Amino acid sequence: MLVAARELLAERGLEALTMRALAERLQVSPNALYSHVAGKTALIDEILDGVLAEVEAPPADLEDPVAGLDSLMASTYGVLLAHAELVPLFLARQGARGPNAQRLGDVMLALLARAGVTGRRAREALRVLLVYTIGFAAFATRPPIEASGAREPPSAEMLANFDSGLGWLLTGIVSPSR
Amino acid sequence: MLVAARELLAERGLEALTMRALAERLQVSPNALYSHVAGKTALIDEILDGVLAEVEAPPADLEDPVAGLDSLMASTYGVLLAHAELVPLFLARQGARGPNAQRLGDVMLALLARAGVTGRRAREALRVLLVYTIGFAAFATRPPIEASGAREPPSAEMLANFDSGLGWLLTGIVSPSR
DNA sequence: ACCTGAACACCGTTCAAGT
DNA sequence: ACCTGAACACCGTTCAAGT
Numbered sequence: 001m002l003v004a005a006r007e008l009l010a011e012r013g014l015e016a017l018t019m020r021a022l023a024e025r026l027q028v029s030p031n032a033l034y035s036h037v038a039g040k041t042a043l044i045d046e047i048l049d050g051v052l053a054e055v056e057a058p059p060a061d062l063e064d065p066v067a068g069l070d071s072l073m074a075s076t077y078g079v080l081l082a083h084a085e086l087v088p089l090f091l092a093r094q095g096a097r098g099p100n101a102q103r104l105g106d107v108m109l110a111l112l113a114r115a116g117v118t119g120r121r122a123r124e125a126l127r128v129l130l131v132y133t134i135g136f137a138a139f140a141t142r143p144p145i146e147a148s149g150a151r152e153p154p155s156a157e158m159l160a161n162f163d164s165g166l167g168w169l170l171t172g173i174v175s176p177s178r
Numbered sequence: 179m180l181v182a183a184r185e186l187l188a189e190r191g192l193e194a195l196t197m198r199a200l201a202e203r204l205q206v207s208p209n210a211l212y213s214h215v216a217g218k219t220a221l222i223d224e225i226l227d228g229v230l231a232e233v234e235a236p237p238a239d240l241e242d243p244v245a246g247l248d249s250l251m252a253s254t255y256g257v258l259l260a261h262a263e264l265v266p267l268f269l270a271r272q273g274a275r276g277p278n279a280q281r282l283g284d285v286m287l288a289l290l291a292r293a294g295v296t297g298r299r300a301r302e303a304l305r306v307l308l309v310y311t312i313g314f315a316a317f318a319t320r321p322p323i324e325a326s327g328a329r330e331p332p333s334a335e336m337l338a339n340f341d342s343g344l345g346w347l348l349t350g351i352v353s354p355s356r
Numbered sequence: 357a358c359c360t361g362a363a364c365a366c367c368g369t370t371c372a373a374g375t
Numbered sequence: 376a377c378c379t380g381a382a383c384a385c386c387g388t389t390c391a392a393g394t
Contacts, residue, residue, distance in 0.1 A: 019387060028359075031388075035358050040387065091269045094316060124339045127317050135309035138272060161302045168350030172342060197368060206378075209369075213377050218368065 001026065001036050005047055009085055044089055049098025051086060054079045057107060065114035066170050072107065073133050073166055077159075080137035087141045090134050115174050125173045132169060136162050179204065179214050183225055187263055222267055227276025229264060232257045235285060243292035244348050250285060251311050251344055255337075258315035265319045268312050293352045303351045310347060314340050 004025050009017050019040055023030040037043045056075045058068035080087055095101060105126065112122045140158045182203050187195050197218055201208040215221045234253045236246035258265055273279060283304065290300045318336045 018385090020385085029361080031361090031390090032359050034388075088270065091316075092266065120335075124336075128314070128339070128343050131313035131317050132310060135313035136306070138269075139305050139309050157298075158302075161306070164350060165306050165347060168346050169343060171350075172346030196366090198366085207380080209371090209380090210378050212369075 001033065002043075002046060002050065005043060006050075009047070013085055014088060041093075045093065045097055048086060048089060048093060048096035049100045051079060051083050052076075052096055052098075052100035052104055054082070055100075055104060058111070065111040066174055068111045069108065069115070069129070069170055070163075070166060072104075072111070073129055074163065076104070077133050077137055077162055080134065081140060084137075084141040087134070087137050091138055095130055095134065112173075117173060121173075128169060128173070129166075132165065133162075136165070179211065180221075180224060180228065183221060184228075187225070191263055192266060219271075223271065223275055226264060226267060226271060226274035227278045229257060229261050230254075230274055230276075230278035230282055232260070233278075233282060236289070243289040244352055246289045247286065247293070247307070247348055248341075248344060250282075250289065251307055252341065254282070255311050255315055255340055258312065259318060262315075262319040265312070265315050269316050273308055273312065290351075295351060306347060306351070307344075310343065311340075314343070 001022070005017060005022055008022060008025060012021075019033055020030045023033055026033075033043075037046070055072070058071040058075075062068050062071065080090065090096065108126050108129065109122055112118070112125055117125055140162070179200070183195060183200055186200060186203060190199075197211055198208045201211055204211075211221075215224070233250070236249040236253075240246050240249065258268065268274065286304050286307065287300055290296070290303055295303055318340070
């Protein structure tokens, strides 16, 4: 059922992911799905969390926690772009919940702690980094609102721009608070 | 019709904004609404753009364009928080379209130009600032995904955190490119 | 355990017709 | 110009019943 949902999403997009369409693809009646999942949002949560399994942990030989955060968020960004059709769902659900999201959050907090950022400030930094990453993926994925012309695919330039902003944020996060 | 929609939104939230509910509130049949607006998303676009009219332009006696951007984004953030129930819509629509959004974008681009940021880099900076501001409003507005405990209202601390990140971003944006 | 038939309570939108 | 009645083509979900 999860794989059928992902196929549907990949082939026909977000709006086509409907319990009824999913049932039809599985050659089953719509309500049969409720024997396997609590509801549509539970299904979506499972899909989103599954995608996060693709995020790569920073290389173990990295001694610099800030470089680790940089690497981790860049990987997350890449995974989001690779599943562009899901980005609006990540936005709507403000991330994901589930074991993979939990693990990702823990890794981020550990890296922040190693960088000397703890407690409330660490939780705030985590929020900012997630907002930035998911938000950027959303804008890279769909045309910007001032749509002036060409609709480009996620470009190397866009990725570079993401990296710049990420660097600015990380610098600020680990700099001494005012 | 627009005021009725805003009332519905304020009183009963996002999910209650339905063409049928709106029609009922206006004591009119659902399809009658289509004499006044092209469809539901057109209605939403009008509402979102209307909210942006509340954003205050930076004070005219500010000679520093970066301070102007700081002020402008802070005002935008405040307006978004004041309409928390609309933030998910801003996310979904990735901003707003309409005269007010247009004007806001133009002011931002003018300030960026005065700060020496033009062309593609200016458009990217605009995107980043919007992503950051809307994304932060979304996270300030609803519980974060790692929801560890208390659900706080948008706090002074959250606003301070927004300001910090905004400062980091602005610093990076106007610093010479690598 | 997992499915079906039937239904409930909704949606947004269109069309023809009325005033 | 602005409205209505009726309908279309959908949704997610529940319930009772079957195997």
